[in-house]
Amino acid sequence: MARFIFITGGVVSSLGKGLMAASLAALLQARGYKVRLRKLDPYLNIDPGTMSPYQHGEVYVTDDGAETDLDLGHYERFSGVPARQSDNVTSGRIYQGIISRERRGDYLGATVQVIPHVTNAIQEFIGADIEPDLDFMICEIGGTVGDIESLPFIEAIRQFRNQEGRGQTLSIHTTLVPYIAAAGELKTKPTQHSVRELTSLGIQPEILVCRTEHPLPDGERAKIALFCNVRKEAVIPALDAKSIYAVPAQYHEAGLDSEVLHAFGIDDAPPPDMARWDDVLDRLFHFEGEVTIGVVGKYVGLPDAYKSLTEALIHGGLANRVKVHINWLDAELFEQSAGEIAAKLEPMHAILVPGGFGERGSEGKIASVQFARERKVPFFGICLGMQMACIEAARNTAGIAGAGSSEFGEPAEPVVGLITEWMSAEGLQKRAAGGDLGGTMRLGAYEAKLAGNSVVRSIYGADTIHERHRHRYEVNAHYKDALEQGGLVFSGMSPDGELPEIVERPDHPWFIGVQFHPELKSKPFDPHPLFASFIEAAVKQSRLV
Ligand code: GLN
Numbered sequence: 447m448a449r450f451i452f453i454t455g456g457v458v459s460s461l462g463k464g465l466m467a468a469s470l471a472a473l474l475q476a477r478g479y480k481v482r483l484r485k486l487d488p489y490l491n492i493d494p495g496t497m498s499p500y501q502h503g504e505v506y507v508t509d510d511g512a513e514t515d516l517d518l519g520h521y522e523r524f525s526g527v528p529a530r531q532s533d534n535v536t537s538g539r540i541y542q543g544i545i546s547r548e549r550r551g552d553y554l555g556a557t558v559q560v561i562p563h564v565t566n567a568i569q570e571f572i573g574a575d576i577e578p579d580l581d582f583m584i585c586e587i588g589g590t591v592g593d594i595e596s597l598p599f600i601e602a603i604r605q606f607r608n609q610e611g612r613g614q615t616l617s618i619h620t621t622l623v624p625y626i627a628a629a630g631e632l633k634t635k636p637t638q639h640s641v642r643e644l645t646s647l648g649i650q651p652e653i654l655v656c657r658t659e660h661p662l663p664d665g666e667r668a669k670i671a672l673f674c675n676v677r678k679e680a681v682i683p684a685l686d687a688k689s690i691y692a693v694p695a696q697y698h699e700a701g702l703d704s705e706v707l708h709a710f711g712i713d714d715a716p717p718p719d720m721a722r723w724d725d726v727l728d729r730l731f732h733f734e735g736e737v738t739i740g741v742v743g744k745y746v747g748l749p750d751a752y753k754s755l756t757e758a759l760i761h762g763g764l765a766n767r768v769k770v771h772i773n774w775l776d777a778e779l780f781e782q783s784a785g786e787i788a789a790k791l792e793p794m795h796a797i798l799v800p801g802g803f804g805e806r807g808s809e810g811k812i813a814s815v816q817f818a819r820e821r822k823v824p825f826f827g828i829c830l831g832m833q834m835a836c837i838e839a840a841r842n843t844a845g846i847a848g849a850g851s852s853e854f855g856e857p858a859e860p861v862v863g864l865i866t867e868w869m870s871a872e873g874l875q876k877r878a879a880g881g882d883l884g885g886t887m888r889l890g891a892y893e894a895k896l897a898g899n900s901v902v903r904s905i906y907g908a909d910t911i912h913e914r915h916r917h918r919y920e921v922n923a924h925y926k927d928a929l930e931q932g933g934l935v936f937s938g939m940s941p942d943g944e945l946p947e948i949v950e951r952p953d954h955p956w957f958i959g960v961q962f963h964p965e966l967k968s969k970p971f972d973p974h975p976l977f978a979s980f981i982e983a984a985v986k987q988s989r990l991v
Pocket of ligand 1: 800801802803804828829830831853916917918919920
């Protein structure tokens with residue numbers, strides 16, 4: 447039966463709970479255990495799908511089409527376990543379920559209340575959809591203990607622990623031990639207060655993870671243990687790491703995984719096999735070259751908006767033993783002055799146009815595609831980036847001057863549009879029968895067939911792939927022949943041949959556009975083949991300039 451590990455945070459937000467959870471999963475896996483991770487978010491949105499990337503960073507999409515918190519990306523990158531819809535819930539989704547049951551009369555006239563109805567629904571989520579052979583379920587609670595909105599979650603965990611028994615559950619509380627420069631001291635008081643808050647809600651944590659900028663002296667560790675009612679060994683100091691991929695090894699050094707196992711009464715577990723992580727760190731810190739990638743996007747002010755993309759580029763670097771520098775370029779600037787484009791893009795070893803929504807900056811992205819195509823600089827277009835590549839090809843290589851996307855108005859030539867605007871009646875009927883009516887977001891993993899002699903076929907080493915989607919618009923297949931005559935080959939299509947999935951330019955050193963998000967599936971120990979190949983092309987380019 448699975449054991450449950452609950453991770454809460456105190457004192458301040460942004461303590462790196464998600465990375466801690468992901469690292470703990472990696473360590474338990476390295477000791478041979480089967481692990482899953484879950485995130486409970488106290489906000490009232492049903493999911494982060496409608497939230498601005500500025501608010502919430504990237505929306506991470508799972509194979510089964512859930513739009514989830516970006517922490518699930520960390521979970522998957524560190525554990526390799528594909529996340530599912532059942533691994534992320536929000537207060538909004540919990541309340542939505544309860545309110546629709548209430549309207550149906552399912553509560554048979556009872557008064558519907560936070561306790562027990564909301565807390566029961568949270569516990570159902572925690573225990574649902576678990577493989578029988580799972581060893582550990584790690585559940586991270588978003589927000590900070592003491593917030594009004596996280597109270598029902600803390601209460602649900604209290605009840606869950608009470609029912610399952612202490613041997614089956616564990617509470618890890620993450621806090622901050624700030625350094626006061628004027629006094630030259632680390633301060634334990636915020637940790638004491640935060641643990642007191644959590645115990646007042648009925649949860650005595652077994653383990654404390656203390657984020658600190660300075661090593662925690664023995665005396666302070668003992669003091670925290672005494673005041674917070676935990677073993678001294680269970681006070682785990684967590685210093686900033688040189689890279690997120692160094693975090694698992696650092697937590698192991700600090701004793702986190704041993705202490706977790708000890709709390710469950712497991713004292714004979716094998717030591718973790720860290721070979722996979724040692725190799726990642728070796729590649730990360732002993733690189734043999736450096737490349738600079740220009741990412742031309744819209745949300746460039748907030749790197750969290752492109753979290754998976756950033757990591758996938760780093761993974762591509764690991765595959766080639768090079769350090770990857772990302773130069774974030776605001777697409778809008780390219781619209782204001784044509785001179786900016788060459789000045790900013792010439793020093794780049796490769797150019798990437800990532801996914802995005804809305805018209806702002808789109809002409810700048812199209813101009814970047816044109817620069818990459820004409821100057822033969824490696825180019826990678828992802829989702830909106832592929833759509834921009836097709837519009838650029840239509841306008842500049844196929845003579846279709848009015849080419850545009852119906853996402854941005856009503857172009858004379860909708861090279862990118864909703865499938866309802868251009869797909870054959872038969873195609874639409876088939877899709878409707880499969881539950882896909884178009885006009886709504888295409889979400890989650892879909893199959894694509896790769897053309898036999900294409901570049902992507904050789905990069906993937908497979909004829910059929912499954913990649914994750916998150917978009918409403920599609921490249922209009924009616925323009926396929928015209929664009930192919932201009933040199934842009936449609937090398938990946940949906941199995942029914944109706945939806946373009948990949949385009950490439952055989953006459954270019956590296957030019958690929960994909961309608962899906964390959965970055966979501968890349969891992970440090972298993973870099974995505976497209977990113978490995980793209981960075982390899984950037985390395986070649988770096989030798990030319
Ligand atoms: N805005 C585009 C669409 O909805 C692309 C989305 C994306 O890049 N994720 O089709």
